[in-house]
Amino acid sequence: MRKRSLIPLVYILFLLLPIYWLLAMSFKTTNEILAGFTLFPQTFTLANYRTIFTDPTWYWGYINSIIYVSINTVLSVLVALPAAYAFSRYRFLGDKHLFFWLLTNRMAPAAVFALPFFQLYSAIGLFDTHIAVALAHCLFNIPLAVWILEGFMSSVPKELDETAYVDGYSFPRFFVTIFLPTIKAGVGVAAFFCFMFSWVEMLLAKTLTAVYAKPIVATMTRTASSAGYELGLLAAAGTLTIIPGAIVIYFVRNYIAKGFALGRV
């Protein structure tokens, strides 16, 4: 092997180490994990995964997460599309300030909003519902989606819109059949980031749910049983949380490069 390929290889191994460790732990028994250092599972077990897929409190965590993450992603992108179009195509009073103000929503830590959201949702009966978490996450994801989409839309010349109008397209028809396909990379990237932020966000999701919409991240923090922490089970749950993100990133990997090129990711 040549020297040059050695360095990236070491780097990749270094990056993969924690993921490998998590994966290896998920196939070990908790006793083995606590016993000491083992590179490979000595007693290979699928019991941890079996528990997750058979115990409703576990697998419902995943279902709940996927429900509110999906609602949030769809909602964020749908709301952001017209907003981004307006920012990219029209000049109006205070447009630049408004655009900046949207982004400032992302600058405060989620914890700041946890209390007002909790109080508000409790008062109007939204507490512990999927839509509650989905809406709360919109606070962060809509500005992000607007920001990403605006970049993609502004890279499309205004002449495309004009050509379509002259050709006879009405605005809605143009937007859906011409403009959206033209910026589909942007929609993919925006949806990906909304998905990711919503998927990994824990504080709001945990605060705004109790039983019915309890997300997987919340389930994972409540695993101290009478037998102490079930580390193997936790590792299996952690491994499973990586999978949706990995699938999504596989589909949008080429688009994200485009987003970087536009300076909007």
Next chain:
Amino acid sequence: MGIELRGVTKRVGAVTHIKETSLTLEAGHFNVLLGETGSGKTSLIKLMAGLDPVASGAILMDGRDVTRLSPQQRNISLVHQFFVNYPHMTVFDNIASPLRVAGMAKSEIQGRVEEAARLLQLTPMLNRRPQELSGGQQQRTALARAIVKESRAVFLDEPLANLDYKLREELRDQLPDLFAGRGAVVVYATSEPEEALLLGGRTALMHDGRVVQFGPTAEIYRRPANLTAARVFSNPPINSAPVVKQGSEVRLGDTVRWTATGAAAGLADGTYTVAIRPDNVLPFPGHGASVAMRGRVLVTELSGSESSAHFALGAQNWVSLAPGVHPYEVGEDHTFYMDPAKCFYFGADGALVA
């Protein structure tokens, strides 16, 4: 068939982009909008296409007021300077799109698209996407989309400006045939005087947001109504300088003088502005070029079959454009000759007097 502009203006904020303009453009020949970048050609086209609202005035198409109609309702076509096609559609779908939106039957669309593709030599590319085509093919796709429907007006906004020289000539030759007999009003914007002359038809000279002259192209080239029109319709820029007429003699500076002939002979004594086209300032005498102008050569350019020279005469810089290759020495004095019969004289108000 025609487009009529009645006192149309356009403002963006406090800035007036199009000053009050009245113009009648007819079908059957090219209507060229000629002017430099920023003179308002694109603005005027956007008003006629309904893409921008007018601040005042009215636009009529075939006698019907369309001022308040959207572009969709005007039944027009538009080709931009940049190659604008729908990137996710094949060339076939691109050309077919205006027909599909209009709800035409599938079988008829097929025939029409194939016909348009044949006219523009796009038949082998019908299943490709615009990005896979060369610039010339992309622009031909846009042109095909513009001719495939029977629009009442076709706006071509510098459609050849971004093409290389060869393609431009090729496509320019095709254009008149493409629109002949369609009955649509063809409006063609360009910044090149040469292109206007090659396309013929009628030309509207635009400068600073207004039409300074409109008429048959060759005629307004021969008789610019005013100094601005003469400047717009000349490339390289037309030479102009103050002259004094006294009796039958015209004096330009201290050294150049000639005898006024033709209409100029009848002018009253006084000061005028003379405009002399660069191709009437030649490095050799003959063919009527008899008036000597001596000046120091500043810059020379050789473009294939033509030579141009900038030279200083008095306080003025002059441009000469002559056929053939001429050896000029930069920094040396050189004598040029011009034909006084081909000069334009403008009065104090800038209007052509002779």
